[in-house]
Amino acid sequence: xxxxxxxxxxxxxxxxxxxxxxxxxxxxxxxxxxxxxxxxxxxxxxxxxxxxxxxxxxxxxxxxxxxxxxxxxxxxxxxxxxxxxxxxxxxxxxxxxxxxxxxxxxxxxxxxxxxxxxxxxxxxxxxxxxxxxxxxxxxxxxxxxxxxxxxxxxxxxxxxxxxxxxxxxxxxxx
Amino acid sequence: xxxxxxxxxxxxxxxxxxxxxxxxxxxxxxxxxxxxxxxxxxxxxxxxxxxxxxxxxxxxxxxxxxxxxxxxxxxxxxxxxxxxxxxxxxxxxxxxxxxxxxxxxxxxxxxxxxxxxxxxxxxxxxxxxxxxxx
Numbered sequence: 001x002x003x004x005x006x007x008x009x010x011x012x013x014x015x016x017x018x019x020x021x022x023x024x025x026x027x028x029x030x031x032x033x034x035x036x037x038x039x040x041x042x043x044x045x046x047x048x049x050x051x052x053x054x055x056x057x058x059x060x061x062x063x064x065x066x067x068x069x070x071x072x073x074x075x076x077x078x079x080x081x082x083x084x085x086x087x088x089x090x091x092x093x094x095x096x097x098x099x100x101x102x103x104x105x106x107x108x109x110x111x112x113x114x115x116x117x118x119x120x121x122x123x124x125x126x127x128x129x130x131x132x133x134x135x136x137x138x139x140x141x142x143x144x145x146x147x148x149x150x151x152x153x154x155x156x157x158x159x160x161x162x163x164x165x166x167x168x169x170x171x172x173x174x
Numbered sequence: 175x176x177x178x179x180x181x182x183x184x185x186x187x188x189x190x191x192x193x194x195x196x197x198x199x200x201x202x203x204x205x206x207x208x209x210x211x212x213x214x215x216x217x218x219x220x221x222x223x224x225x226x227x228x229x230x231x232x233x234x235x236x237x238x239x240x241x242x243x244x245x246x247x248x249x250x251x252x253x254x255x256x257x258x259x260x261x262x263x264x265x266x267x268x269x270x271x272x273x274x275x276x277x278x279x280x281x282x283x284x285x286x287x288x289x290x291x292x293x294x295x296x297x298x299x300x301x302x303x304x305x306x307x308x
Contacts, residue, residue: 006246009196010253013189013204017254018261019177020185025274042186049190054197063197068307078306079268085299089292090274093300101258105272109289111210113296118214119206120297121304122238125230128305143264168182172267 001057005142014098015128017042023098025090037169044162056097067142074128155158178265202246206254207303208238209247215240 017023019125020042030036057063089110091099096114099107103133142149196202215231219240225231231239262268272285281287 002175003244003249005196005200006202006249007253007256009192009200009202009204010250010255011257011260012192012253013250014254014257014259015261016180016185016189016192016257017269018258019180020182020206021179022182022185023258026276029274029276038182041182042189045183045186046190048198049187050193053190053194057194058199063201065187066203069259071307075306078302078304078308081302082299082306082308085295085297085302088295089299090277091297093210093303094204094251095226095242096296097206098254098258101255102262102273103270105270106274106277106285106288106292110296110299113298114207114210114300115214116293117212117230117297117300118304119218120213121301122214122225122228122230125228129229132305149276162298 013086014101017095017098018102023095023102023104025099025104028092028095029087029090035174037174041166041169048155048159048162051158055151055155056098067140070138070141071133071136072090073137074133077132116137176265178267200246202250204250205247205308206251207300207308209251210300211238211304212240212243212245212248216243 020038021027022039022042027036027038031039037086054063054065058065089096089107091104091107091110093114096107096110100111142151147154193204196204211230215225215228215238218225225239236242260266273283273288277288
């Protein structure tokens with residue numbers, strides 16, 4: 001049952017990604033070079049819509065959120081490494097899989113590399129846990145918690161910032 | 175549906191709605207990188223490497239180990255591959271290509287050069303993603 005839902009959800013997501021052209025190296029590296037903001041348009045629209053829907057479900061008591069822990073060390077180093085790797089590969093893990101579906105053979109090499117990176121991380125994990133993940137570890141934190149405001153205020157302000165960005169993208173035709 | 179491209183704002187909003195349903199119906203947010211860890215464990219086991227002593231593969235009731243498969247996220251990853259293929263094929267957008275256009279303009283069309291950088295980049299990206307909790 002769960003497996004079937006996973007497959008169907010993935011198929012729809014793959015179609016949306018392909019139709020928006022966000023599976024392409026040229027679009028992803030184009031965004032990093034501030035030449036083409038297609039992936040930001042896709043990603044930020046998706047985040048706004050799902051943030052509203054998911055917090056609505058939470059307020060109605062229909063779902064529980066599972067917030068990831070905040071570790072400054074892990075997210076600073078991990079995020080930087082991810083950025084370097086993403087820039088070199090030109091696909092993130094999910095879009096690499098989708099890009100193969102579109103016929104992009106270079107993404108296959110990226111996937112092989114990712115499997116090696118995953119195996120390497122499993123080996124490095126005890127060290128990372130002791131030395132990196134422990135740096136600035138604040139546990140489960142959310143922005144509304146830190147600011148002590150309603151999550152809807154954070155969502156509205158975030159949505160306004162994103163809309164301003166969209167306006168800028170369209171004005172600059174990127 | 176058969177149009178080659180959709181407006182990225184619309185496609186993104188649809189993906190957002192899809193995620194709301196997914197969280198509601200299955201409690202599942204979208205992700206892929208954990209699947210790479212689990213598949214790496216399966217590959218290690220298949221070539222005779224014992225993963226039962228590895229802390230990462232065994233902690234949290236083996237959540238990141240080979241025995242966690244098959245699961246929702248593995249099927250989601252297969253789905254993305256399949257969905258992208260169906261979408262590209264049905265609109266004539268499928269193209270076998272070893273070196274992306276933008277790469278060619280800057281670094282030439284040597285597929286081996288592109289392959290090596292893609293492989294290395296993939297390794298660094300996934301290591302970083304796992305460290306950051308993605």
